[in-house]
Amino acid sequence: MSIKTEKLSFYYSQGTPFETKALDEVSIEIEKGDFVGIIGHTGSGKSTLIQHFNGLIMPEEGIVKIDERNIKDKDLKIKLIRQKVGLVFQYPEYQLFEETVYKDVSYGPMNLDLDSAEIDRRVRYALELVGFNVDDIKDKSPFDLSGGQKRRVAIAGVLAMKPDYLVLDEPTAGLDPAGRNEILSRIRQLHESGITIILVSHSMEDVARLVKYIYVMYKGKIHMEGDPHEIYKNSEELKRIGLGVPQVVDVMKALKEKGIDVDTNKLTVGEATEEILKVLRSRQDV
Amino acid sequence: MFKNITIGQHYPVESKIHNLDPRLKLVITLLYIITLFLINKFPVYLVVVVFLVLVVKMSNVPVKMVILGLRPILIIIMVTFFINLFMTAGEVIWQLGPLDITREGLRQAGFMALRLMLLIMGTSMLTLTTSPILLTDGIESLLNPFKKIGLPAHELAMMMTIALRFIPTLMEETEKIMQAQKARGADFESGNLIKRAKSLVPLLVPLFVSSFRRADDLAMAMEARCYRGGENRTRMRKLAINKTDYGAMVITAVYIAAVVGLRIFW
Ligand SMILES: Nc1ncnc2c1ncn2[C@@H]1O[C@H](COP(=O)(O)OP(=O)(O)OP(=O)(O)O)[C@@H](O)[C@H]1O
Ligand SMILES: [Mg+2]
Numbered sequence: 001m002s003i004k005t006e007k008l009s010f011y012y013s014q015g016t017p018f019e020t021k022a023l024d025e026v027s028i029e030i031e032k033g034d035f036v037g038i039i040g041h042t043g044s045g046k047s048t049l050i051q052h053f054n055g056l057i058m059p060e061e062g063i064v065k066i067d068e069r070n071i072k073d074k075d076l077k078i079k080l081i082r083q084k085v086g087l088v089f090q091y092p093e094y095q096l097f098e099e100t101v102y103k104d105v106s107y108g109p110m111n112l113d114l115d116s117a118e119i120d121r122r123v124r125y126a127l128e129l130v131g132f133n134v135d136d137i138k139d140k141s142p143f144d145l146s147g148g149q150k151r152r153v154a155i156a157g158v159l160a161m162k163p164d165y166l167v168l169d170e171p172t173a174g175l176d177p178a179g180r181n182e183i184l185s186r187i188r189q190l191h192e193s194g195i196t197i198i199l200v201s202h203s204m205e206d207v208a209r210l211v212k213y214i215y216v217m218y219k220g221k222i223h224m225e226g227d228p229h230e231i232y233k234n235s236e237e238l239k240r241i242g243l244g245v246p247q248v249v250d251v252m253k254a255l256k257e258k259g260i261d262v263d264t265n266k267l268t269v270g271e272a273t274e275e276i277l278k279v280l281r282s283r284q285d286v
Numbered sequence: 287m288f289k290n291i292t293i294g295q296h297y298p299v300e301s302k303i304h305n306l307d308p309r310l311k312l313v314i315t316l317l318y319i320i321t322l323f324l325i326n327k328f329p330v331y332l333v334v335v336v337f338l339v340l341v342v343k344m345s346n347v348p349v350k351m352v353i354l355g356l357r358p359i360l361i362i363i364m365v366t367f368f369i370n371l372f373m374t375a376g377e378v379i380w381q382l383g384p385l386d387i388t389r390e391g392l393r394q395a396g397f398m399a400l401r402l403m404l405l406i407m408g409t410s411m412l413t414l415t416t417s418p419i420l421l422t423d424g425i426e427s428l429l430n431p432f433k434k435i436g437l438p439a440h441e442l443a444m445m446m447t448i449a450l451r452f453i454p455t456l457m458e459e460t461e462k463i464m465q466a467q468k469a470r471g472a473d474f475e476s477g478n479l480i481k482r483a484k485s486l487v488p489l490l491v492p493l494f495v496s497s498f499r500r501a502d503d504l505a506m507a508m509e510a511r512c513y514r515g516g517e518n519r520t521r522m523r524k525l526a527i528n529k530t531d532y533g534a535m536v537i538t539a540v541y542i543a544a545v546v547g548l549r550i551f552w
Binding site: 017051054056079082083086087088089092094095096097107108110111112143157158161 | 298299462468470472487488491
C-alpha cells in the first residue's frame with residue numbers, strides 16, 4: 001500500500017510562451033504509515049506534485065499509483081481517490097464557506113454520500129482530532145475564529161473524509177509560533193493515530209522535528225532524498241539550492257569550527273543541548 | 287477550465303503592432319468596427335480579411351491564438367447564423383421540415399456570421415497586442431478632452447486598470463478554491479442545473495470573501511501612498527506618436543478608403 005509516482009513530468013500552459021516545466025521525471029514511493037517531508041525552494045514543484053496524488057491534476061507524462069492502482073484506470077472512481085488521499089492546501093482557511101463550523105466540516109463526508117449518523121460521527125471525530133471541544137465550536141461561524149483555529153477547522157474538513165494518506169501543503173505558513181506548535185503537535189498525533197502524513201514545507205525546523213524521511217525538490221526534480229540526518233549533513237548543497245538548515249545544525253557546525261568537538265548531526269534543540277552538555281562535562285572531567 | 291479563454295488576453299511578444307501607440311490602436315480598432323458595419327456586399331469582406339491577415343502577420347501572434355479567441359462566442363455566432371438562416375423571407379431553395387431556407391437567408395446568415403467573426407478577431411488583436419496598462423493609459427488619454435464636460439476620465443481609467451489587473455488573480459483564486467473543494471469531494475461538472483448551481487456555493491462564498499479582503503487591502507495601500515485621484519499626477523511613460531505609427535495610419539487610411547470607396551461606387 002503506497003502512493004507511487006514513476007517518471008512523472010508536468011508542464012503548465014504547454015505549447016504557449018508561458019510554458020513552464022513544473023515536474024521533471026519524479027519517481028517516489030510513500031508507503032502507508034510513513035511520515036514524509038517534501039521540501040524545496042518556492043517554485044520547485046511541490047504543490048504541483050501533491051496535486052497529482054489525488055487526481056486533481058491527472059498525470060500527462062508518467063504514472064501515479066495509489067495502493068497499486070493506476071490513477072488513470074477507467075473504472076477507478078475519482079471520489080474514492082479523493083477520499084483516500086486527503087489534501088490540505090496552503091492557507092486552507094480560505095476554502096471555508098458554511099455558516100457554522102459543523103456544516104463546513106460535514107461538506108466532505110456529505111459529498112461521499114454517507115448517511116447522517118455516519119456524517120455526525122465523522123464530524124465529531126475530525127473536530128476532536130484537531131483538538132476542539134466539539135460542542136463548544138460546532139455552532140460558531142468559521143469566519144469568527146482566529147487564524148489558527150480556522151486552519152484547524154479546515155484540516156478537520158479534510159480529516160472528516162477519513163483519508164488513509166494526509167497531505168499538508170505548508171500547514172504552518174502565516175501562523176504565530178503558538179499556532180504553529182499547536183498544528184505541528186496535532187499532525188504528530190495524527191501520524192501516531194495511524195494516518196500516513198506527507199508534509200510539504202520550506203520550514204526546515206518543522207520538517208526536521210517531525211518527519212522520518214525527506215524528499216528535496218529542486219527545479220521540478222527530486223534533488224536529494226533520505227532521512228533528516230543524512231539530508232542536513234549536506235548543508236552546503238541545501239544552501240546552494242535556496243534552502244536553509246535548522247538553526248541548530250548551523251550552531252553545531254559553528255561550534256565544531258571553533259574547535260569544540262561536538263557531533264554536528266543533531267537536528268533538534270533537545271538533541272543539541274544534550275550533545276553540548278555531554279561535551280562540556282567531558283571537558284570538565286579532563 | 288479558464289486556460290482556453292484568449293479573449294481579452296495579452297500576448298507579450300515583440301512586434302511593430304505591439305509597439306504602436308495604444309491611442310492609435312484604439313482609434314484604428316474603432317474605425318475597423320465601423321467599416322465592418324459599412325460593408326453591404328460579400329466580396330468587400332476580402333478587403334477586411336486582407337487587412338486583418340496583414341495585422342496578424344505583423345503582430346507575431348500565432349494565428350491559432352486569434353482563432354481560439356472565437357471559441358467563447360461560438361454559440362453566439364451559431365445562434366446568429368441559424369436565426370438568420372431560417373427567419374429571412376425570400377426565395378425558398380431548401381425545405382427542412384417546417385423550416386424554410388431561403389437564398390436571402392443563406393446570404394444573410396453567412397454575412398452576419400462573417401461579420402461577427404471578423405469583429406471578434408479584429409478587436410482581440412487590440413487586446414492581444416496591448417498590455418492592459420497601456421490600454422487604459424490610451425483610453426484615459428483619449429477621454430481627456432471630455433473632462434471639461436465632467437467625465438471622470440482618470441477615475442474611469444483607474445477602475446479599469448484595477449479590474450483588468452485583478453482578472454488573472456481572480457481566475458487563479460477560483461482555480462485554487464475549486465481544487466481545494468474538489469479535494470473534499472466536490473463535483474462541479476455533473477448533475478442537473480439546480481445541483482450544479484448549488485455546487486457553486488462552496489466556490490462563490492470564499493471567492494467573495496477574499497475579493498472583499500483584497501479590495502480592502504488595495505484601498506488601504508492606495509491610501510497609505512496618498513493616492514488622491516488624477517489632479518496633477520505625472521506618469522512614467524509618456525505616450526508619443528513615432529514613425530511606425532505614421533506607417534500604421536497610412537495603411538489604415540488606405541484600408542478605409544478601399545472599404546468606403548467600394549461602398550459608394552459599387
Ligand atoms: N496554475 C499555474 N499556471 C502556470 N504555472 C504554474 C501554475 N502553478 C504553478 N506554476 C509554475 O510551476 C512551477 C512549480 O510551482 P509549484 O506551485 O508546484 O511550486 P511550489 O514548490 O509549490 O512553490 P511554493 O513553495 O511557492 O508553494 C513554478 O514555476 C510555477 O510558476
Ligand atoms: Mg506550493
